[in-house]
Amino acid sequence: xxxxxxxxxxxxxxxxxxxxxxxxxxxxxxxxxxxxxxxxxxxxxxxxxxxxxxxxxxxxxxxxxxxxxxxxxxxxxxxxxxxxxxxxxxxxxxxxxxxxxxxxxxxxxxxxxxxxxxxxxxxxxxxxxxxxxxxxxxxxxxxxxxxxxxxxxxxxxxxxxxxxxxxxxxxxxxxxxxxxxxxxxxxxxxxxxxxxxxxxxxxxxxxxxxxxxxxxxxxxxxxxxxxxxxxxxxxxxxxxxxxxxxxxxxxxxxxxxxxxxxxxxxxxxxxxxxxxxxxxxxxxxxxxxxxxxxxxxxxxxxxxxxxxxxxxxxxxxxxxxxxxxxxxxxxxxxxxxxxxxxx
Numbered sequence: 001x002x003x004x005x006x007x008x009x010x011x012x013x014x015x016x017x018x019x020x021x022x023x024x025x026x027x028x029x030x031x032x033x034x035x036x037x038x039x040x041x042x043x044x045x046x047x048x049x050x051x052x053x054x055x056x057x058x059x060x061x062x063x064x065x066x067x068x069x070x071x072x073x074x075x076x077x078x079x080x081x082x083x084x085x086x087x088x089x090x091x092x093x094x095x096x097x098x099x100x101x102x103x104x105x106x107x108x109x110x111x112x113x114x115x116x117x118x119x120x121x122x123x124x125x126x127x128x129x130x131x132x133x134x135x136x137x138x139x140x141x142x143x144x145x146x147x148x149x150x151x152x153x154x155x156x157x158x159x160x161x162x163x164x165x166x167x168x169x170x171x172x173x174x175x176x177x178x179x180x181x182x183x184x185x186x187x188x189x190x191x192x193x194x195x196x197x198x199x200x201x202x203x204x205x206x207x208x209x210x211x212x213x214x215x216x217x218x219x220x221x222x223x224x225x226x227x228x229x230x231x232x233x234x235x236x237x238x239x240x241x242x243x244x245x246x247x248x249x250x251x252x253x254x255x256x257x258x259x260x261x262x263x264x265x266x267x268x269x270x271x272x273x274x275x276x277x278x279x280x281x282x283x284x285x286x287x288x289x290x291x292x293x294x295x296x297x298x299x300x301x302x303x304x305x306x307x308x309x310x311x312x313x314x315x316x317x318x319x320x321x322x323x324x325x326x327x328x329x330x331x332x333x334x335x336x337x338x339x340x341x342x343x
Contacts, residue, residue: 117142177241192286244259252266264284
């Protein structure tokens, strides 16, 4: 770093601010995942609660920019600057690079260095294997800004293949019934498909029309999904006994009534909460999440070894307490506009 940009060491909370637009990195003049359009934004991933339209200049991975372009068109940004994983640039006086977050295609953590400190903003992340995206990369740092969507000890996600095994077992038990699985369009849909393929299911999977564009995008980025068929235009007889993926609302609404005596499943970390499954009329809850569970969150704090942790959206209090008990300085950030999972 040039001498002129070597300011006296500043605590990160002096140069990273919580503003109404979101997390603002003052010496770089940019926001991270702003909730409304700003001049310069670094976007961690393509979910709509993190990637919003109206920004002038957006820095993100090529995968995230492709997702934003497909979902928002020209409204995604006036100018985009793709950043490959590991590529280092300077934005204002801050050195920035992106590393994998393991959440969805293109998802990234933001690694920033300024004034003698390294701060990592995790975005959303998970720690388990996923064929659809690169795995989370722990980066040692001075301050770790972590999500806490499932930041309670009750949230311990079971093995993914075991959950998919429940779905496959139901298919053998009820071969005459359609099975419709509620999945989010970005990330969860493609992950469930690759888990089914990994478990040996090589038959056709029918897709609600809203899921098709992002599946095609994933395949263009090298994620093989196998045979996919449109469900929206398929004859009712063709869908008898079929495996169908649909957005959560469609899976539990009138759209699913065209299926033959459907078994309604839902793939979400929130399926751990039985009341949520019952309220949505879910017969087969599948606890499959793209967010870290309690054990993965706490393990990540150990792995990055940051002496200070800032906790964003989710169950902040429990993770702050856990960190404090282990001698880590911890506090909750009052960020607004982030959902627990993309709706």
